[in-house]
Amino acid sequence: MKSKKIISLFLMLGIIASSLVILQYFVPIKDLEAITSRDRIAVFSVTMILFLLNKSYKSNPQLVPSILATEKENDRDKVRPDVSFKDVAGLEEIKEELQETIGFINNSLKYKKMGAKIPKGIMFYGPPGTGKTLLAKAVAGETNSTFFYASGSEFVEKYVGVGAKRVRTLFEKAKKEAPSIIFIDEIDAIGTKRNSESNNEKDQTLNQLLVELDGFNSSETVIVIGATNRLDLLDEALLRPGRFDRHIHIGNPNMNAREKILQVHTNDKPLCKNLLIKDLAKKTTGLSGAELANIANEAAIIAVRNNKNIISSKEFDAAIERVIAGLELKNPTVLLKEKRTVAFHEAGHALTSKILNTDIVQKISIVPRGQALGYVLKFPEEDRYLHTKRELEDKIICLLAGRAAEEIIFNEVTTGAKDDLSKATNIAREMVCSYGMTEMGNLALDEVYIRYNYDFIRKEIKIITDDAYSEAKKIINENIDILHNISKVLMDKETIDNEELDEIFKAYKPKFNYAT
Numbered sequence: 241m242k243s244k245k246i247i248s249l250f251l252m253l254g255i256i257a258s259s260l261v262i263l264q265y266f267v268p269i270k271d272l273e274a275i276t277s278r279d280r281i282a283v284f285s286v287t288m289i290l291f292l293l294n295k296s297y298k299s300n301p302q303l304v305p306s307i308l309a310t311e312k313e314n315d316r317d318k319v320r321p322d323v324s325f326k327d328v329a330g331l332e333e334i335k336e337e338l339q340e341t342i343g344f345i346n347n348s349l350k351y352k353k354m355g356a357k358i359p360k361g362i363m364f365y366g367p368p369g370t371g372k373t374l375l376a377k378a379v380a381g382e383t384n385s386t387f388f389y390a391s392g393s394e395f396v397e398k399y400v401g402v403g404a405k406r407v408r409t410l411f412e413k414a415k416k417e418a419p420s421i422i423f424i425d426e427i428d429a430i431g432t433k434r435n436s437e438s439n440n441e442k443d444q445t446l447n448q449l450l451v452e453l454d455g456f457n458s459s460e461t462v463i464v465i466g467a468t469n470r471l472d473l474l475d476e477a478l479l480r481p482g483r484f485d486r487h488i489h490i491g492n493p494n495m496n497a498r499e500k501i502l503q504v505h506t507n508d509k510p511l512c513k514n515l516l517i518k519d520l521a522k523k524t525t526g527l528s529g530a531e532l533a534n535i536a537n538e539a540a541i542i543a544v545r546n547n548k549n550i551i552s553s554k555e556f557d558a559a560i561e562r563v564i565a566g567l568e569l570k571n572p573t574v575l576l577k578e579k580r581t582v583a584f585h586e587a588g589h590a591l592t593s594k595i596l597n598t599d600i601v602q603k604i605s606i607v608p609r610g611q612a613l614g615y616v617l618k619f620p621e622e623d624r625y626l627h628t629k630r631e632l633e634d635k636i637i638c639l640l641a642g643r644a645a646e647e648i649i650f651n652e653v654t655t656g657a658k659d660d661l662s663k664a665t666n667i668a669r670e671m672v673c674s675y676g677m678t679e680m681g682n683l684a685l686d687e688v689y690i691r692y693n694y695d696f697i698r699k700e701i702k703i704i705t706d707d708a709y710s711e712a713k714k715i716i717n718e719n720i721d722i723l724h725n726i727s728k729v730l731m732d733k734e735t736i737d738n739e740e741l742d743e744i745f746k747a748y749k750p751k752f753n754y755a756t
């Protein structure tokens with residue numbers, strides 16, 4: 241290592257010397273005195289920059305195709321994590337289930353003597369940010385195994401064969417360092433179903449992964465953990481016995497788990513005595529572990545910014561809003577007409593949510609945040625795992641009510657409903673394709689069928705969203721005074737909290753009849 245540095249230094253001095261010689265060669269003899277020390281410094285600086293650029297090219301592993309990279313550079317994916325199960329909050333049943341695997345690794349000799357095969361593959365699946373990576377690291381920590389991290393998308397390259405070679409190298413290293421855990425995040429990037437339209441490189445990589453999973457035997461204690469948001473998209477071959485045959489669903493945390501996660505992430509923070517973590521758990525229904533960790537951190541940052549030495553519920557409320565709705569824009573330049581449109585749009589969402597009782601409305605705001613010009617902050621009253629058809633229809637009504645209010649008041653629609661339309665369409669699509677909630681009957685449709693029959697499916701989706709839109713307009717028209725009142729208060733004060741909204745509702749008698 242040292243000798244390399246010395247060679248580089250000599251090389252650099254050589255380059256400087258030859259540059260000066262070349263410079264003199266190009267300059268007529270009579271002008272030689274004109275080569276000032278400034279010129280020499282310039283040559284020296286340019287050489288140094290070239291030298292440093294060359295050095296950073298070499299030290300940046302991204303620039304070296306991993307297939308050509310040295311052993312050392314590839315080893316950056318290998319760690320011995322200092323994470324254990326106590327860092328993973330909630331998820332008690334899952335930790336219980338993983339105890340068996342931990343027992344296998346820690347007592348592998350006993351199992352081997354008995355001729356028992358150690359299970360090789362576990363597949364974690366569920367929404368993003370729920371702790372899949374954290375849990376895999378904790379398994380490595382609990383067993384003192386080497387942890388190899390790989391992301392499915394890293395394997396798939398333009399060049400056929402590169403991905404397969406990377407898979408081979410990864411397994412070779414893991415076997416050498418056994419006991420080890422290989423964690424393959426976003427495994428769907430290589431593991432989706434193979435079909436006639438598949439791409440060759442992806443399929444070769446997947447085949448290599450299958451070969452590796454079949455290849456290693458019980459003398460090597462290597463456990464492979466895959467993670468995906470979409471188990472249904474994975475090739476069945478990957479999930480067969482002997483491969484990723486244990487499937488563990490990791491969902492968003494329930495109230496109890498949220499409380500524990502928030503506890504873990506606030507342990508090291510000075511909290512106000514009156515602050516109840518339980519209350520925070522109530523206000524964060526539907527959020528992931530990663531979002532909760534983010535909220536705890538944001539609350540601390542906000543407290544520092546406000547020169548506080550303890551964190552109170554005020555900072556947490558601001559942090560929740562920040563994480564859910566995005567960064568508040570300072571001095572936004574929203575036109576008055578646009579502000580009115582946003583006020584009516586948000587009033588439409590809030591009015592229907594309250595009338596249909598879909599969620600508890602915490603706050604309505606027309607202060608721009610993130611990409612939104614306004615927003616309604618709302619949470620379901622409790623954790624829900626099942627939704628009736630009626631509830632899904634109500635959700636779609638509330639989503640489309642922003643646009644419906646715009647149309648009723650201004651007789652035209654704006655681009656502001658883009659996100660609402662996308663969410664509403666997704667729910668309706670699930671109702672048609674996954675939940676069997678339409679005239680098509682009790683069917684779940686697979687991706688290939690959906691792709692080839694999308695025109696027909698689109699018609700079914702449109703029936704649902706059209707009905708919801710009419711219903712939204714009906715509810716708003718029947719309660720138009722409340723809509724005007726909410727938007728008036730929003731124009732004056734920019735935000736309304738749930739108590740103020742209750743006051744507005746008390747002053748009028750909301751009307752509501754479901755269309756039959």
Ligand SMILES: Nc1ncnc2c1ncn2[C@@H]1O[C@H](COP(=O)(O)OP(=O)(O)OP(=O)(O)O)[C@@H](O)[C@H]1O
Binds near residue numbers: 370
């Ligand atoms: N159950 C939990 N206990 C404690 N912290 C958690 C938990 N779940 C998530 N977190 C926090 O969220 C962060 C991100 O979680 P992680 O990366 O493990 O999620 P993931 O499911 O792998 O996400 P993705 O699918 O996006 O890769 C963790 O580093 C941790 O700080």
Ligand SMILES: [Zn+2]
Binds near residue numbers: 639
């Ligand atoms: Zn909206």
